[in-house]
Amino acid sequence: MIALNLIRNEKERVLQGLQKKHFTAIHLVDEILTLDEVRKTTQKQMDDLLAQQNVAAKQIGGLMKEGKKAEAEAIKLQVAEWKASTETLKTELAQTEQKQFDLLVLLPNIPSQLVPNGRTPEDNEVIYTVPELPTLSSTAKPHWELTEQYGLIDFELGVKLTGAGFPVYTNKGARLQRGLINFFLDRATAAGYVEMMPPLLVNADSGFGTGQLPDKEGQMYHATVDDFYLIPTAEVPLTNIYRDVILKEEQFPIKMCGYTPCFRREAGSYGKDVRGLNRLHQFDKVEIVQFEHPDKSYNTLETMVKHVEGLLKELELPYRILRLCGGDMSFASALTYDFEVWSAAQQRWLEVSSTSNFESFQTNRMKTRFKDSSGKMQLAHTLNGSALALPRIVAALLENNQTASGIRLPKAIHSFVGMEIIN
RNA sequence: GGAGGAAUGGCAGAGUGGUCGAUUGCGGCAGUCUUGAAAACUGUUGAACUGAAAGGUUCCAGGGGUUCGAAUCCCUUUUCCUCCGCCA
DSSP, X not given: OOOHHHHXXXXXXXXXXXXXXXXXXXXXXXXXXXXXXXXXXXXXXXXXXXXXHHHHHXXXXXXXXXXXXXXHHHHHHHHHHHHHHHHHHHHHHHHHHHHHHHHHTTSOOXXXXXXXXXXXXXXXXXXXEOSSOOOOOTTOOOHHXXXXXTTOEEHHHHXXXXXXXXXXXOTHHHHHHHHHHHHHHHHHHHTTOEEEOOOSEEOHHHHHHHXXXXXXXXXXXXXXXXXXXXXXXXHHHHHHTTXXXXXXXXXXXXXXXXXXXXXXXXXXXXXXXXXXXXXXXXXXXXXXXXXXOTTTXXXXXXXXXXXXXXXXXXXXXXXXXXXXXXXXXXXXXXXXXXXXXXXXXXXXXXXXXXEEXXXXXXXXXXXXXXXXXXXXXXXXXXXXXXXXXHHHHXXXXXXXXXXXXXXXXXXXXXXXXXXXXXX
């Protein structure tokens, strides 16, 4: 949620930012500002009435003590009138605030200066790409054939147990998952991220805090009996740890990491996009999250990008890094880098990480603040990134490293997976 | 799931209808003292909205009610604690 103050003080910048994100309902900005004026006026009227009542209440108290009942009763009559007016104003105020809030949550975050203009994935800026893409023999298989050949994943069994998009990792396939999770977690903790194991179901407040609610309600599984949501990413519980918290400046940076399964409904997906491991309803991911001082969050974003890049290098996968254009970035993000690995058999790039600075978009919703050196309350900045999401990494590992004798795993994960080759 | 009890400022803990936004202690911050630190002493120390400021309003788990007036009384939701039941 954009801070109301930003709209009040830097309306032009907000408007430009919204346009860059290809947000069309620009008129909302003026509506919000109009409502703001209405709100102030109403509040002032109400506050004045309340002030009068407070004074009167004290008078009555005094008169009662002195035994001047009649005079007290006279004032009571007056107060009753004020009270009725106050009620009306109170209702008006609540309605205005609700309207303003409803509009405010519709606005996406303002993109940073670095975000390239553009609307579609083609407009994303490639800031790094491997010098040369590997070429495989004509007999190279896509990962969904390899997982079957080596007995790593049973997609059909998942369909039986749950439905499409819920694979069962079997035998060495399960071992590979566990090894990769440990590898990613160890690298994250070595980089100073504190390991967390959060709940996999969250309440609506948490969903709101990170921006999944109300904007993306349909993307989450909803356990309606208890009104809990299955997390689409560890970002949700990890970031919400600091919801309604006032931090001390010296606590920055707060660095957390966590492995969780992630659940996404992915309604409407079909075709080659969802084949095999390309898009699942349940998948595993290690997430890194930081709370940072506003002055430092962009430097921090760079360190997170370096961290994710380091993982891909260790995994010896061909990758590229994209700076997402205004039209392709997420609702809540101010700057996003996507990491894609080359799927040799499918001849396409697969997104394996999205690393973003949300600035104060999430903390404004969560009320995560700190007192700066001048004693002023400020919203903290949040950042997060996948480090990494497993399925597409597995897909790329299998496809790129397939040989006649089996799948050769990169050296970095040998000790984690307990295998050098899958055959 | 059943029966009781509780929820107050960063923490601990007073306050049971009328200057209570809240006594006090700890912690934090500033100062005195000190070569420095500690100790001691003094002062200061919640948030939101509004206002140029002075000030005003709101907030004692959340919501609703009673009253001229609620942290204080009533209803309700949530959470925590104790006991019982169930359970990996």
